[in-house]
Amino acid sequence: MPVDSRRVRGPEDGSQSPALYAEKEKEGEKVLRVGRGPSEQRAVCVRAGLLSQAAGSAYVEVAGGSKVMCGVWWGGGEGRLHCDLRWARFSSPSTGSQRRGGGALLLQQSLESAVRMERYPRAELMLSVLVMEERGAALPMAITCAALALADAGIEMYDLVVGAAACRGKTGEILLDPTEEEEEISANMYLTIMPNLSQVSGLLCTGEWEGDSPVEAMKLCMEGCQRLYPLLQQSLLSSSKKKVPPPGPEAS
Amino acid sequence: MASVVLSEAEKVYILHGVQDDLRTDGRGCEDYRVIEVETDVVSNTTGSARVKIGHTDVLVGVKAEMGTPKLDRPGEGYVEFFVDCSANATPEFEGRGGEELGTEISNMLYKIFDNQSSVDLESLCILPREHCWVLYIDVLLLECGGNLFDTITICIKAALFNTRIPKVNVLEDDEGAKEIELSDDPYDCMRLNVEGVPCIVTLNKIGHRHVVDATLQEEACSLASVLVAVNMKGTLTCMRKMGKGSLDPESIFEMIGTGKRVAKSLHVSLQSVLNQEESMGKKRQKIGFLR
Numbered sequence: 001m002p003v004d005s006r007r008v009r010g011p012e013d014g015s016q017s018p019a020l021y022a023e024k025e026k027e028g029e030k031v032l033r034v035g036r037g038p039s040e041q042r043a044v045c046v047r048a049g050l051l052s053q054a055a056g057s058a059y060v061e062v063a064g065g066s067k068v069m070c071g072v073w074w075g076g077g078e079g080r081l082h083c084d085l086r087w088a089r090f091s092s093p094s095t096g097s098q099r100r101g102g103g104a105l106l107l108q109q110s111l112e113s114a115v116r117m118e119r120y121p122r123a124e125l126m127l128s129v130l131v132m133e134e135r136g137a138a139l140p141m142a143i144t145c146a147a148l149a150l151a152d153a154g155i156e157m158y159d160l161v162v163g164a165a166a167c168r169g170k171t172g173e174i175l176l177d178p179t180e181e182e183e184e185i186s187a188n189m190y191l192t193i194m195p196n197l198s199q200v201s202g203l204l205c206t207g208e209w210e211g212d213s214p215v216e217a218m219k220l221c222m223e224g225c226q227r228l229y230p231l232l233q234q235s236l237l238s239s240s241k242k243k244v245p246p247p248g249p250e251a252s
Numbered sequence: 253m254a255s256v257v258l259s260e261a262e263k264v265y266i267l268h269g270v271q272d273d274l275r276t277d278g279r280g281c282e283d284y285r286v287i288e289v290e291t292d293v294v295s296n297t298t299g300s301a302r303v304k305i306g307h308t309d310v311l312v313g314v315k316a317e318m319g320t321p322k323l324d325r326p327g328e329g330y331v332e333f334f335v336d337c338s339a340n341a342t343p344e345f346e347g348r349g350g351e352e353l354g355t356e357i358s359n360m361l362y363k364i365f366d367n368q369s370s371v372d373l374e375s376l377c378i379l380p381r382e383h384c385w386v387l388y389i390d391v392l393l394l395e396c397g398g399n400l401f402d403t404i405t406i407c408i409k410a411a412l413f414n415t416r417i418p419k420v421n422v423l424e425d426d427e428g429a430k431e432i433e434l435s436d437d438p439y440d441c442m443r444l445n446v447e448g449v450p451c452i453v454t455l456n457k458i459g460h461r462h463v464v465d466a467t468l469q470e471e472a473c474s475l476a477s478v479l480v481a482v483n484m485k486g487t488l489t490c491m492r493k494m495g496k497g498s499l500d501p502e503s504i505f506e507m508i509g510t511g512k513r514v515a516k517s518l519h520v521s522l523q524s525v526l527n528q529e530e531s532m533g534k535k536r537q538k539i540g541f542l543r
Contacts, residue, residue: 102359106492113476113498187367189491199498203478206363209488215505222501 033175033182041164041177041224046231048152049239056153058235060145065179066138070129070149077124081117083108084128085142092134092180102204103139110143110163110192110202116156125155136179137165140190143202148232152239159194160232161201164224166191166217168209174217176224189214191221195229198222256468266473270458276469282514284465287406289525290539291414298387299415303407306467307397310404312389312411316418318432319386321377329376329384333361335391335404342396350393357391357404360452364405364481364490369448371412379422379430387415398468401479405452406522412449413526416441450483450490451518453511457499462507464514478504480511484519488512 036042043063051057054071061067075082085104107129115125127150129142140163147161167178168187175182187207193200205214258266266276273280285306294300297313304310322330335357337350344350365371376385389411391404419435419442435441456466456474463470466477475497481490491508493499529536 102356102363102492105356105359109493109495112496193501194498197498198501200493200501200504201498203491203493203504204363205488205491206366207489208367208369209491210486214488214491214508218501218504 033179038173038175039220039223041227044228044231046148046235047239048148048235049242054149054153056149056151056155058145058148058152060141060148062135062137062141062177065133065135066131066141067133068129068131068138068142068145070127070142070145072149072153072155073126073128075124075126079117079121080124081108081112081115082124082126083111083146084126085131086129087131087134087138090133091131091138103142106139106190106192106202106204107143107146110161111146111150113199113201114147114157114159114161114194115150116158119156125150134180136181136183137177137190139163140165140192143192144228144232148236151236159196159199160229161192162195162225162228162232163190163192163202164221164228165189166221166224168207168213168217172210172213174213174220176220189217189221191218191225193222193225195226256472258469258472262469263473266470267459270461270463270470273461275463277467279465281461281463282510284514284518285467287522289406289410289522289529291410291526291529293538293540297411298417299411299413301407301410301414303403303410304395305397305399305403305406305465307395308399308403309393309395309397310400310407311392311394312404312407313392314411314415315388315390316385316415317388318378318383321381321384325373326381327377328373329378329386330373331365331371331387331389333358333365333389333391335361335393337393340395341393345393357401360401360479360490360492361389361391361404361408363492364450364452367489369483369485369487370450370489371448372445375442375444376417378420378432382430383432385417387412396468398471399454399465401452401454402465405450405481406518409446409449409451409522410526412444413446415444417444418442448483448485450481450487451515451522452479452481452490453515453518454479454494455507455511457497457503457507460503462503462510464510478507478511480508480515482512482515482519484516484523486512486516 042065045061048058050059051071056072059069085107129146131138143163166176166189167182168174187209189205192202269275288304291301293302294313298316299314302311335354337345337354339346378384419440421433423431455462456477458474476495476499479492
């Protein structure tokens with residue numbers, strides 16, 4: 001291997017950081033999820049239309065959890081939905097984990113089935129999603145946020161896309177809206193649906209799912225999505241109210 | 253991916269056929285085309301296989317090399333995937349054209365092998381934190397004729413079955429210095445247990461039904477498909493929706509059921525073919541690529 005002579009080289013027989021030798025908490029002894037039921041979601045704060053320069057934008061924050069921001073712009077290309085999913089460098093304690101691969105594809109496919117791109121044959125939509133903090137289930141949140149931003153921009157869609165995550169622990173219990181630690185040790189599922197049409201627009205699951213557990217987890221995710229839906233509608237309503245000034249006395 | 257252009261009438265013809273459980277090539281909705289499997293085709297590899305389904309042709313080579321275990325998994329070896337889309341398959345793959353598809357497939361492969369049961373990674377470890385076997389699984393697409401994912405995973409399973417990793421011994425002297433010694437006997441090798449290796453079954457939604465092992469023409473009629481990776485025990489190790497369309501949840505549940513059923517018989521017949529091929533030993537007639 002070529003060596004860069006300008007760099008200070010470490011000792012030849014270097015060792016690993018002691019932090020890596022440290023015993024991790026025993027997985028079996030760990031109590032999963034305290035203070036929250038298995039099918040209970042964390043509280044969510046949603047806001048649409050907060051970026052002044054974007055055609056549409058949205059921000060989603062989960063209580064004590066992930067923070068995602070999304071903006072929509074008109075691009076220079078033709079008939080294309082261009083999605084860009086970024087994870088901030090400081091979004092999670094460990095840098096660059098492998099399980100993130102393919103997230104952009106899920107985002108793209110989930111939105112493509114909802115956005116009526118045939119109505120914009122001569123336009124390109126640029127979508128930029130930034131995950132600022134990842135504390136579990138950030139990917140479905142990012143998709144929800146992206147759909148909200150598209151709706152805020154006034155793009156024609158069949159329905160909003162709402163995402164939810166579930167995980168399956170070692171003992172077989174299925175938990176909705178997992179935290180980062182819960183995601184790490186188990187099988188994960190990300191599901192996005194269009195709640196009004198009750199159609200699945202995106203699905204990704206990894207890890208081991210035995211028997212009927214994938215079906216159960218999907219149902220749980222769909223319930224979670226349905227619960228989130230009214231909240232998104234409300235935020236869209238309030239952002240539209242802000243954009244459109246109240247009718248003056250002469251207009252009425 | 254390679255694409256075909258179909259007229260509206262052709263699409264309707266395929267769609268009506270699928271509705272009546274009779275596809276254009278005479279198969280039912282849950283039937284595979286004839287699958288040709290041949291192992292040990294490339295001599296430079298630790299294990300290799302070639303699988304041909306219809307007009308889809310895939311070659312997989314497994315190379316075992318010694319490396320250092322990953323920091324967060326000191327007691328395990330690891331697997332690396334690389335998918336090469338040859339420009340022979342379709343002109344679209346020329347230059348960097350195949351790169352996107354290649355990354356997409358290798359991402360998917362990492363996902364289906366990202367669990368404890370697929371490959372026994374602990375058996376690949378030689379010395380914790382210091383030495384392990386790294387399996388480089390290289391997938392080469394020779395021809396694309398629909399149903400790429402299934403073909404690739406079948407081929408990977410066959411190649412892993414064929415893989416023979418040389419045995420090594422760790423010797424330790426009085427001062428605690430360790431030395432790795434390779435066995436002198438070339439036939440003294442370790443084999444991988446492929447029972448947990450999953451295969452992908454792609455289910456293409458056409459009309460109100462779904463079909464397995466779609467041809468290019470059928471893929472052109474389908475707006476959405478579900479990929480289900482199932483291992484021999486019937487455990488789902490990965491699932492993903494592909495394509496632009498959306499799907500009814502009920503139909504996804506049905507597709508999971510079909511996928512598991514089809515994968516079970518696929519695994520059984522693949523295993524029996526692999527065992528049969530191996531029992532023939534040197535007497536086996538090599539078929540190779542050009543016929």
